Amino acid sequence: xxxxxxxxxxxxxxxxxxxxxxxxxxxxxxxxxxxxxxxxxxxxxxxxxxxxxxxxxxxxxxxxxxxxxxxxxxxxxxxxxxxxxxxxxxxxxxxxxxxxxxxxxxxxxxxxxxxxxxxxxxxxxxxxxxxxxxxxxxxxxxxxxxxxxxxxxxxxxxxxxxxxxxxxxxxxxxxxxxxxxxxxxxxxxxxxxxxxxxxxxxxxxxxxxxxxxxxxxxxxxxxxxxxxxxxxxxxxxxxxxxxxxxxxxxxxxxxxxxxxxxxxxxxxxxxxxxxxxxxxxxxxxxxxxxxxxxxxxxxxxxxxxxxxxxxxxxxxxxxxxxxxxxxxxxxxxxxxxxxxxxxxxxxxxxxxxxxxxxxxxxxxxxxxxxxxxxxxxxxxxxxxxxxxxx
Numbered sequence: 415x416x417x418x419x420x421x422x423x424x425x426x427x428x429x430x431x432x433x434x435x436x437x438x439x440x441x442x443x444x445x446x447x448x449x450x451x452x453x454x455x456x457x458x459x460x461x462x463x464x465x466x467x468x469x470x471x472x473x474x475x476x477x478x479x480x481x482x483x484x485x486x487x488x489x490x491x492x493x494x495x496x497x498x499x500x501x502x503x504x505x506x507x508x509x510x511x512x513x514x515x516x517x518x519x520x521x522x523x524x525x526x527x528x529x530x531x532x533x534x535x536x537x538x539x540x541x542x543x544x545x546x547x548x549x550x551x552x553x554x555x556x557x558x559x560x561x562x563x564x565x566x567x568x569x570x571x572x573x574x575x576x577x578x579x580x581x582x583x584x585x586x587x588x589x590x591x592x593x594x595x596x597x598x599x600x601x602x603x604x605x606x607x608x609x610x611x612x613x614x615x616x617x618x619x620x621x622x623x624x625x626x627x628x629x630x631x632x633x634x635x636x637x638x639x640x641x642x643x644x645x646x647x648x649x650x651x652x653x654x655x656x657x658x659x660x661x662x663x664x665x666x667x668x669x670x671x672x673x674x675x676x677x678x679x680x681x682x683x684x685x686x687x688x689x690x691x692x693x694x695x696x697x698x699x700x701x702x703x704x705x706x707x708x709x710x711x712x713x714x715x716x717x718x719x720x721x722x723x724x725x726x727x728x729x730x731x732x733x734x735x736x737x738x739x740x741x742x743x744x745x746x747x748x749x750x751x752x753x754x755x756x757x758x759x760x761x762x763x764x765x766x767x768x769x770x771x772x773x774x775x776x777x778x779x780x781x782x783x784x785x786x787x788x789x790x791x792x793x794x795x796x797x798x799x800x801x802x803x804x
Contacts, residue, residue, distance in 0.1 A: 429734030443703040444743045450696030451747025457688035459755045459766045466765040467604040468675045477664040478637035484658040487674045494629035508641040513540045514630030518622040523587040527569040531611040535618025551597040555614040564601030567609025588621045603763040700784045704791035736788035740781040
């Protein structure tokens with residue numbers, strides 16, 4: 415390692431030699447950096463899974479525009495909208511079709527297990543608004559009190575879920591009714607529910623209390639090929655009588671929902687602070703290690719200054735140590751974080767992933783944080799006279 419660093423730096427790797435001089439201190443420093451990396455990796459994975467889980471329901475449908483109530487900050491909350499706005503929107507020449515979308519959380523029982531599912535009520539006669547994965551099951555939704563269930567639902571046996579089909583349906587109990595599911599799709603649990611369920615709008619009104627056919631949660635609109643979604647949305651804001659409605663492109667609604675969950679909901683804010691805390695922990699640990707190292711070798715640094723070496727050379731030594739700690743500590747942190755994330759994913763069924771780009775960004779960020787700690791640790795050397803350091 416010393417030879418490699420000598421070739422890379424063009425000089426003796428003084429920082430590496432100082433770090434390896436005390437093996438115990440080096441191991442403790444690497445453990446601290448790895449711990450900070452684990453914190454950041456895990457928090458970023460959780461924050462990323464929130465984005466995936468928030469955006470996942472939007473993948474179940476296809477739409478050009480979405481009309482929602484003014485207080486609908488996400489797909490699953492907010493007031494209802496009047497169905498009459500659908501008919502007003504159809505007057506626009508670029509709007510080719512529209513469909514109501516009902517959304518509600520339903521508690522169901524299956525094989526002695528209670529599950530909370532985000533349930534969507536759709537018009538089965540308009541399968542074009544369903545995603546390709548759900549479209550084949552649209553005909554099944556025309557059957558009375560039928561549905562299609564998320565096969566990744568927490569509490570649902572994976573083998574039983576995979577076997578669900580028209581010839582092997584499953585039954586759920588909800589509000590004293592029997593709901594038969596004839597198909598399944600791949601959804602996945604979120605932070606607030608165990609999974610998803612898609613039923614017809616008529617079935618939805620039977621299993622969800624206090625809902626009316628004329629008041630869906632959202633209205634989905636299909637646009638003519640080549641239509642400008644933003645321009646049509648602007649036109650509809652002037653055409654529809656209710657000026658408080660949120661009329662947005664479907665992609666914009668998704669992006670705003672994710673931003674709302676990450677920046678305004680307590681869970682997203684907490685995970686965001688978790689990332690910041692992990693970075694601060696790494697800064698403090700590396701600063702303590704490097705400042706202690708500078709203090710222990712203060713006479714050597716004083717000698718360098720006395721014989722004419724500039725502050726830049728001394729800073730280079732400390733930065734060398736900082737980058738070595740960052741690189742060597744990132745590997746164990748990454749491996750530990752992957753193991754923890756895999757265990758959390760299996761236990762919670764959340765879409766927890768640690769992508770390559772995220773890992774690279776964390777390693778680069780760790781190196782920058784270590785470099786900052788190194789710069790702070792050399793402040794005493796910058797202004798001191800060599801004689802004062804002996």
